Amino acid sequence: xxxxxxxxxxxxxxxxxxxxxxxxxxxxxxxxxxxxxxxxxxxxxxxxxxxxxxxxxxxxxxxxxxxxxxxxxxxxxxxxxxxxxxxxxxxxxxxxxxxxxxxxxxxxxxxxxxxxxxxxxxxxxxxxxxxxxxxxxx
Amino acid sequence: xxxxxxxxxxxxxxxxxxxxxxxxxxxxxxxxxxxxxxxxxxxxxxxxxxxxxxxxxxxxxxxxxxxxxxxxxxxxxxxxxxxxxxxxxxxxxxxxxxxxxxxxxxxxxxxxxxxxxxxxxxxxxxxxxxxxxxxxxx
DNA sequence: CTCAGTGATAAAGTAACTTGACGATAAATG
DNA sequence: CATTTATCGTCAAGTTACTTTATCACTGAG
Numbered sequence: 001x002x003x004x005x006x007x008x009x010x011x012x013x014x015x016x017x018x019x020x021x022x023x024x025x026x027x028x029x030x031x032x033x034x035x036x037x038x039x040x041x042x043x044x045x046x047x048x049x050x051x052x053x054x055x056x057x058x059x060x061x062x063x064x065x066x067x068x069x070x071x072x073x074x075x076x077x078x079x080x081x082x083x084x085x086x087x088x089x090x091x092x093x094x095x096x097x098x099x100x101x102x103x104x105x106x107x108x109x110x111x112x113x114x115x116x117x118x119x120x121x122x123x124x125x126x127x128x129x130x131x132x133x134x135x136x137x138x
Numbered sequence: 139x140x141x142x143x144x145x146x147x148x149x150x151x152x153x154x155x156x157x158x159x160x161x162x163x164x165x166x167x168x169x170x171x172x173x174x175x176x177x178x179x180x181x182x183x184x185x186x187x188x189x190x191x192x193x194x195x196x197x198x199x200x201x202x203x204x205x206x207x208x209x210x211x212x213x214x215x216x217x218x219x220x221x222x223x224x225x226x227x228x229x230x231x232x233x234x235x236x237x238x239x240x241x242x243x244x245x246x247x248x249x250x251x252x253x254x255x256x257x258x259x260x261x262x263x264x265x266x267x268x269x270x271x272x273x274x275x276x
Numbered sequence: 277c278t279c280a281g282t283g284a285t286a287a288a289g290t291a292a293c294t295t296g297a298c299g300a301t302a303a304a305t306g
Numbered sequence: 307c308a309t310t311t312a313t314c315g316t317c318a319a320g321t322t323a324c325t326t327t328a329t330c331a332c333t334g335a336g
Contacts (some may be wrong), residue, residue: 060293083301
């Protein structure tokens with residue numbers, strides 16, 4: 001039961017992100033791309049590092065990076081400190097999209113805080129943070 | 139930020155479900171199958187009805203039903219009241235798997251309740267129920 | 277009795293992966 | 307040093323979980 005309770009708001013967040021992106025003209029982004037832009041974002045990280053953080057394979061990430069690079073959201077530049085490595089650099093377009101995503105989340109959070117009473121929403125976040133701490137160790 | 143906070147426990151629930159299923163011998167089930175067994179389960183429902191409930195296309199569901207039927211978790215029987223329709227009947231094996239899933243969730247919920255203090259966990263559930271009520275209307 | 281509507285599903289195509297392999301570089305070891 | 311070993315990004319091929327399109331079987335309203 002708890003699974004469904006948690007999943008519905010997750011989906012709502014994703015839907016809102018994508019709706020706002022499409023509204024603002026970023027119609028070439030789809031659900032799969034959102035994971036790449038997930039906090040704290042891919043800027044100035046190496047593909048392997050990011051793949052590890054996102055819990056997907058290097059190849060899966062590389063596939064997404066290929067699309068996002070072709071769409072102009074980021075670039076893969078050679079890493080000056082390691083000749084075999086690359087560094088992901090988010091472009092202006094990418095940063096703009098990230099801003100839209102962040103705004104969408106804030107917008108939704110405010111709406112929820114208002115409807116749920118601000119202090120109860122704070123409680124919810126606190127509880128989720130604590131729950132995450134537990135879940136982290138598994 | 140809230141997105142990540144919600145997603146981590148969702149993933150933990152799914153991981154636990156699948157781990158327990160595999161431990162108990164249901165090694166032929168994978169993440170995609172879990173949605174079919176999601177509360178209140180597929181027993182005695184028509185494919186179209188279930189697809190609508192799970193928010194997936196009839197074809198996508200039918201694909202999963204085909205696998206689950208071949209694996210012996212359910213059967214598609216002709217509906218006595220409607221000659222063109224079918225009814226999903228969960229087999230003994232299917233019911234056993236559902237029980238394992240439910241136990242896995244309960245087990246995890248108890249652990250969380252204990253570690254978070256029972257009344258705080260109740261609070262969390264109450265808040266999530268309220269949040270779901272808000273999210274439902276979109 | 278006809279005919280638009282609905283239910284299941286088969287067929288073909290696609291997106292988002294996976295596994296495996298590669299050449300290039302870096303770091304560890306002898 | 308020299309050489310083995312590990313790591314980095316990427317390509318290629320296969321798989322999976324879908325989607326879109328199309329069909330056939332049946333229903334129920336007029």
